[in-house]
Amino acid sequence: MFMIRLRTHLAPKRRGTAIGVVAVFIVVAALLAGRFQVNAQPVAFAIQEIANGDYVHFGQIALSSVDNAADIANIGIVVGTDAVAIIDTGGSVAVGQALREAVGKITGKPVRYVINTHEHPDHIFGNAAFAGSGVIFVGHRNLPASIEAHGPFYLRAFRDILGDDAIARVRLIAPTLLVDDTVKLDLGDRTLLLTAWYPSAHTDCDLTVLDEKTHTLFSGDLVFIDHIPVIDGSLKGWLDVLPKLAALPAERVVPGHGRRAGPWPQALDDEQRYLRTVRADVRGFIAAGKKLTEAVPRVAQSERDRWMLFDEYNPRNATAAFAEYEWE
Numbered sequence: 001m002f003m004i005r006l007r008t009h010l011a012p013k014r015r016g017t018a019i020g021v022v023a024v025f026i027v028v029a030a031l032l033a034g035r036f037q038v039n040a041q042p043v044a045f046a047i048q049e050i051a052n053g054d055y056v057h058f059g060q061i062a063l064s065s066v067d068n069a070a071d072i073a074n075i076g077i078v079v080g081t082d083a084v085a086i087i088d089t090g091g092s093v094a095v096g097q098a099l100r101e102a103v104g105k106i107t108g109k110p111v112r113y114v115i116n117t118h119e120h121p122d123h124i125f126g127n128a129a130f131a132g133s134g135v136i137f138v139g140h141r142n143l144p145a146s147i148e149a150h151g152p153f154y155l156r157a158f159r160d161i162l163g164d165d166a167i168a169r170v171r172l173i174a175p176t177l178l179v180d181d182t183v184k185l186d187l188g189d190r191t192l193l194l195t196a197w198y199p200s201a202h203t204d205c206d207l208t209v210l211d212e213k214t215h216t217l218f219s220g221d222l223v224f225i226d227h228i229p230v231i232d233g234s235l236k237g238w239l240d241v242l243p244k245l246a247a248l249p250a251e252r253v254v255p256g257h258g259r260r261a262g263p264w265p266q267a268l269d270d271e272q273r274y275l276r277t278v279r280a281d282v283r284g285f286i287a288a289g290k291k292l293t294e295a296v297p298r299v300a301q302s303e304r305d306r307w308m309l310f311d312e313y314n315p316r317n318a319t320a321a322f323a324e325y326e327w328e
């Protein structure tokens, strides 16, 4: 998808505007040329093989929008001798369909499992593209309740972002194969170790997938690289989970967001430093008697130049952390 190249690098904001204009022009030109319908799929859906049998589509580092069809989360494809597992399906049915077509080009093996790493729309809104084809949806034991609790809100919130037509195609699909603790899935000469994490960290339904053959970890949003981590569960819980996560016998990680795989467990270092900085700053401001509104703009400012989308998410992380640690 052309937007990937245009939008996903560490571009200063003023360049972003020019790039946005160019991107809009390309979209309009493509529409006029009849290459797109509304809701059409991305023209190219890039996939990389990062280890033998492990493929990744790196989503853009961006907020969801009509322009990018919410193609902002990373997606994994693991191919065994018998079957295929998909790890997350992207933020719209258009992305899910592009993914499904791309899988068909890699292998003739059937997709047996669609694994959702957590409840967020950019990871599950593409699920409908795989529904009704004998696919088993897999998730953390808390995922069905999370989808039920938050799904309707996500549909309403994303209607404004993606448009009525895109939202009309989304189906909220709860997993039927639930992971309490760990589950192994056999794809044929390749097993996946699925781990459900506790307590709440990025969310309260975080699930990781380790390909035991290649030692490749698909972490979902427990790991962010380059893209600022986003706290929607518990900062305290996330910091508790990280050492346990680091103990997984992986060699590389595919993060939930960030356009590269990272070495394991070193890829956790930046995220851990950021989360600890948020915690230390928030504790300091609380101890000094600062109010939330005074503290939030000052939390983790030392991290500002190290992350993409910092201004978009850091205030919200600081707010969540303040609320969590205020009554510590």
Ligand SMILES: [Zn+2]
Pocket (backbone or CB within 6 Å): 118, 120, 202, 221, 256
């Ligand atoms: Zn997420």
